Amino acid sequence: MVIVFVLVALAVLAVVAGLHRYLWRRLVRDTTRRRGPARRVGTVVLVAGPTLMITALVAExxxxxxxxxxTLAWPGFLWMALWLYLMLAVxxxxxxxxxxxxxxxxxxxxRAPAAEEPEPETASVAASAEGAARDDANAPSASAPRAAAPTSGPAAVRPAPDSPAAGPPAPYSSATPETADFxxxxxxxxxxxxxAATAAVVTVGYGTYGVLRGPSVKRVTVPLAKLPRSAHGFRIAVVSDIHLGPVLGRGFAQKVVDTINATQPDLIAVVGDLVDGSVQDLGPAAAPLARLSARHGAYFVTGNHEYFSGAAQWVEEVRRLGLHPxxxxxxxLPAFDLAGVNDLAGESEGQGPDFARALGDRDTSRAVVLLAHQxxxxxxxxxxxxxxxxxGHTHGGQLWPGNFVAAAANPTVxxxxxxxxxxxxxxxGAGAWGxxxxxxxxxxxTVIELASRQA
Structure with missing residues (x-):
């Protein structure tokens, strides 16, 4: 098993290295002159970026x-997004x-067609070598007697190269077409x-600003056949995938809480992937959740990332903060049943979803709303x-064209x-992973407004 993991890791690293080399060729080598400072800076960036990205993932x-x-998360994870859009743009x-x-x-x-695209130094060397070869060809051989330079007569008077009498120079030397082509x-x-670089930087910058300013509010009406008239207009604030972690912290959690409370919901549903880290590290970041306010309370179910972060400890922590796991x-509830199941990732710990336990022996004449992360x-x-x-879980794809990948793995994105x-x-979801x-x-x-067909 370890050998398989190592081989897969090496294959992934090889792909990452190969794609970054392609970027280096197009963005650095092809756009700079050899041994210039711009080439050195570009090379450093395209080596440091993937190194930080991989290190940030491993550290988490x-x-x-x-x-x-x-320390690693901001540069490493931002490079992940920038790399994606650099690749697409290039x-x-x-x-x-x-x-x-x-x-x-x-x-x-x-111009005459060029055989290659030499760099400037290469073109200069080629031109010098060609000129030297011409001089050698035109020079008299050692065995041939040298002709005496004429001191008088027509041959003695030679116009200067720049004088009108010299005539126009040859339009291009034999090396010029190659230099012009380069x-x-x-x-x-x-x-x-x-x-390509500008498009990628602007795209990532705007996408990052969109996350950091906080989530917007969507309102969706959902009719339920079994919902009684008394519950018509019941509002459930649904929030998923907050992903508190080394990048999104306490300030972001407070924005989420303020946005939810401003909708004045009847019930709050936190449907998984609250955190990326332990209670010890992220307990202070999650503290604003204690101020969530709704008439029928706030409820929580686990997502797959909770099982990477110590699900049992987080269940107890959210309970301490006033949420109901x-x-x-x-x-x-007075008008319908509210159920929740664990995430599929819990199966590895013997804590997977149990629909029979959550939904068995219920009154089937009552409507039931289920919280399930995936x-x-x-x-x-x-x-x-x-x-x-x-x-939640899908993030809507998060980074286009990730929506196509999400659609392949989920029935609805x-x-x-x-x-x-x-x-x-x-x-x-409210936050972002990576x-x-x-x-x-x-x-x-999303504020889900339940509608009774009897209303």
Missing amino acids: RAGAPFWLQR VAGEAVRPLLRRLIEKRAPA TRRLFVSRVVGGA LENARTE PVQVHEAVKHHVDLQLS VGLDRYGDTQLYVSR PPTRVGAPSDI
Whole structure:
């Protein structure tokens, strides 16, 4: 097992190194002159970036000291997002590159085709060598008698090279086409590379700003056939995937709490992936959750990241903060039942989801709302006649085109969907895992307003 893990790790590292070398070629080597300071700086960035990224991931998973995780997290995780969009932009630039080059060649004077694209030093050396070869070819051989230089007559009077009598110089030396071709290639590489780098930095910067300013509020109405008229308009604030950790801390938790409380919900549902770290490290960051306020209280179910962070300790911590953990359990509210199941990741610890325990022996004439972190759990919910399942986990893809990857692994990526008689709502989540960045999947807190068909 260890050997397999090592081999997989080495394969991943090889892929990461190969892709970064590709970026180095396009963004550094092709846009700079040899041995210049710009090339050295670019090389350092494209070596330090992936090193910090991998180190940050390892530090988080290995439970390194929290100060070290925080030191590595910002540069390492931001590089992860920047790398993704640099790759996408540079690959897109491959289609633009030949078009731009062709346009420049049409506007430039005709040149002889170049065999290579030498760098400036190479072109200079080639020109010098070629000139030396011409001089040797034109020089008289050692065995041939030297002709005496004429001191009089027409041959004695030679116009200076710059004088009008000398005539125009040859338009291009034999090395000039290669140098001109290299210059065009350098210009194209700089334009394409600069545009790619700018697009990636702007995309990541805006996506990071979107996360740090806090989640927006979505409002969705969900009709339930079994909901009594008295509960028409009942509001559930759904928040998932807050991901408190070395990047998003106490200040972010306070923004989430303030946003939820401002909606004045009847009930709050925290559907997993609250944290990325231990209670010891993140207890202070989670403290603002104690100020969550709703008429029927706040409820919590575990997500997969809780099982990476000490799920049992976090269940006790959220209970201490005033939330009600639903560990494969159900509670009866005045108008409907509220149930919750553990995340699938708990199966490795013998604490996986138990739908029979959470939903068995209930009054099936009453509506039931289920809290389950992963959308894929809806298939079991259908079997147990759940009316509405509330989930998160997908982040809506978080970083486009991650939504296509999320769609391959989840029945629903975001929004309201129906499976048989069960409705499923998936939130994009309030925070972010890894890079504190979202592109094409803005963070949200959703207020679900239940509607009675009898109203």
